[in-house]
Amino acid sequence: MRLKVAFQGETGAYSEAAVLGYFGENISPIPNPSFEQAFTAVVSGECNFGVLPIENSLAGSIHRNYDLLLENNLHIVGEQFVRVKHCLIGLPGTTKANIKKVISHPQALAQCDHHLRALGVATEAVYDTAGSVRIVKDKCDPTLAAIASARAAQVYEMSILEEGIEDNPANYTRFLVLAREPVDPAGEAKTTLVFTLKNVAGALFKALSVFALRDIDLTKIESRPLPGSPWEYLFYIDFVGHLSDPNCARALDHLGEMATMLRVLGTYPRFHWNE
């Protein structure tokens, strides 16, 4: 039986590209309408894995998925980066000069703003990028185009009128691979933590000393105000290393001495772009 991998969005979404990029073609990607439903599909055992976006280079961290990681007892077992490369997609046979209106998710429309203004077309928001391609297909209107991934064009057998129309090409999304059981990664690893600290001066500096004094590299740090508690913060940290490494395990013990809450969300193989 093929592995089932839950993602949020429709067939042809960037999240599906992340699923296929990580697992290859011999699995079944399972679309889910919301992040929450994708988590539930893994927790319930309906799917073997979930692949959820955690940050985008232009839009920032997706706090909702950190919240769902804290609420659900799943483990991060991998990560995958996907370059977001928007395509202008229309009916087979139409041309860019025919297009009068472009539809997509508002974020995709905003990310192609310069380009769309140069084209002089009207724009209209729809629920998601892959769904916008389906709408163009259903309406069968040669003056209508969608913005989505090249894969969405392929899935719906539509034409790519132009590729890479985003204003900022440095647009990529990091996805986390989630499972009910942790993995023992071989090779270079990363570990993701969430913690809170007592509200005293220098608390964060002391917390970071547990890594700096052991020469452990951080790849991410972010503070997030706890809504309703104006002086309290959640901290998100990713560091290079596996928890089975005694140096990392001691750093975590040391952090545990000062943290008021500490959760390891996962320790997993690090992604490399040249793979």
Next chain:
Amino acid sequence: MRLKVAFQGETGAYSEAAVLGYFGENISPIPNPSFEQAFTAVVSGECNFGVLPIENSLAGSIHRNYDLLLENNLHIVGEQFVRVKHCLIGLPGTTKANIKKVISHPQALAQCDHHLRALGVATEAVYDTAGSVRIVKDKCDPTLAAIASARAAQVYEMSILEEGIEDNPANYTRFLVLAREPVDPAGEAKTTLVFTLKNVAGALFKALSVFALRDIDLTKIESRPLPGSPWEYLFYIDFVGHLSDPNCARALDHLGEMATMLRVLGTYPRFHWNE
């Protein structure tokens, strides 16, 4: 002549609520279709100030506006927090039981997902929250409702069918007030920095020592990978204090010794919820 204050979105948007919350009613809020156009309106002198969102408690930081702060030579002169309280808005005379379809920005629809599923209505994405109220008004359809702020209902003379329908009430957005010239804040101040560091072990820890060793409190820290430079990061820091305070000025000088790039985006009065 009234001050002109640029914001992104339509009349009735949450950003307009931030403008009015900060400046009061005796100014003219000027709507702009994009963040970029709102920046340009201030840089060109067309508007006196701009009010732009920088982070949301559920959705995270808006990196695009950090990028625009680095590209444009504007100063942060204030901050404003706005509670995001979504309302279900319909034609005057209609009731919640009549509603068959709800339209809004996809993020607002997602933030009210539980509630909308309980109502058993169809949903459709549109460009922004305030715009969805205008559409309901234009279509004059008593089975159609929008999700937006209470102010949007007031602006378009529409009925609030239900207030506070967001799944997570801890939903607020922090806005920055921008101007061409810096201000000399009285009272408690905050300072916002962007910097990069040499890619050496412990670099961030050393950078944070300039604040910790001087008992300066941080209210935000965030790393952002520099796209295209896998081992380089931008760091965003907010700290409590004004640059005219010698202790803060020395911390900044000290940080300048290690930073490969350092920009002060502003030093401005701190927002307090109980104001």
